[in-house]
């Protein structure tokens with residue numbers, strides 16, 4: 508399989524020459540701005556393992572998103588980077604320096620939390636300036652210049668003399684971001700900063716934060732449990748589950764080539780179809796048999812399944828790779844149409860076949876709302892195969 512759980516994608520110019528590879532590796536290490544190395548963090552005398560074996564490289568100017576279900580260790584990982592938690596094992600390296608034992612204020616990293624914690628009695632200007640006043644002895648003119656620059660970037664320059672309560676939720680969150688930006692940190696750490704905002708504002712803030720990150724060209728580590736937010740924002744996505752990193756990759760790599768069943772199921776909406784099948788052999792040809800259908804596999808899939816005739820495997824296929832046609836078409840299986848859900852330019856069509864639920868995504872209006880039955884054709888070459896324990900086979 509080509510899914511990749513290591514930190515750096517294999518380089519296309521990889522050679523078998525160990526000396527050359529070593530040189531390239533060490534050059535690569537220098538480029539990495541923040542490194543999380545083999546972090547493990549437990550709570551309650553070791554009985555709760557919040558994260559384990561976590562390795563992440565965050566390059567200069569890179570937008571990295573940590574995503575996973577509630578309790579998977581995202582905040583703990585971020586707090587270890589920030590210095591708010593001391594890991595049991597592993598190192599945090601910033602700009603080549605081991606900062607694992609450094610205090611948060613000595614790491615030059617800025618963070619923004621989900622809850623907006625502004626000082627209500629201070630103006631926006633003083634709120635944004637607060638960190639500069641507390642932690643630097645810059646001249647006043649420099650502090651003013653930074654506050655005004657940042658406020659302009661964030662579109663809140665007309666509100667500097669207001670108190671936080673005279674701002675909307677989105678404006679308040681921009682002030683929190685401004686407080687982080689004036690410090691001109693080496694990297695930004697954001698923990699679900701938009702989760703308290705309504706959906707439209709959240710979309711707008713996503714675009715803005717991505718633009719700001721591009722302009723500042725500083726690494727940003729952004730935590731979310733929302734896979735769609737992760738896909739929108741991340742140059743690199745770190746998918747976590749149960750304290751462990753499951754996969755690191757670009758949004759396209761994670762979407763197209765998940766390393767295991769967890770990642771496949773977690774990323775994408777509607778979720779992929781995950782179908783129990785048995786490997787069968789029919790006149791020398793390998794096929795996958797399911798309660799509703801039987802399909803031939805590709806040569807690549809057959810090579811992996813050859814030794815597994817009679818075994819159960821899970822076939823995973825994204826809804827967009829099911830084509831729906833009139834029920835008379837040959838070479839397809841029949842499914843009942845349960846619900847047609849308009850998604851905008853496309854429809855999600857929820858189907859059932861022999862007691863199994865499936866979903867397909869089709870162009871708008873392909874399946875009429877009153878259609879009872881369709882013929883389903885699967886693009887088997889786009890399917891993934893997993894062991895029943897979730898390990899990717901091919």
Ligand SMILES: Nc1ncnc2c1ncn2[C@@H]1O[C@H](COP(=O)(O)OP(=O)(O)OP(=O)(O)O)[C@@H](O)[C@H]1O
Nearest residue numbers: 550551555557576577578579580581582583584732
């Ligand atoms: N201070 C703590 N004491 C004890 N257990 C903790 C502490 N902080 C976190 N945990 C546990 O560690 C695990 C990881 O928690 P963490 O907050 O990192 O998850 P998360 O991925 O950020 O979840 P969410 O999406 O809900 O914010 C959870 O089981 C949590 O209960």
Ligand SMILES: [Mg+2]
Nearest residue numbers: 581582583698
């Ligand atoms: Mg959290």
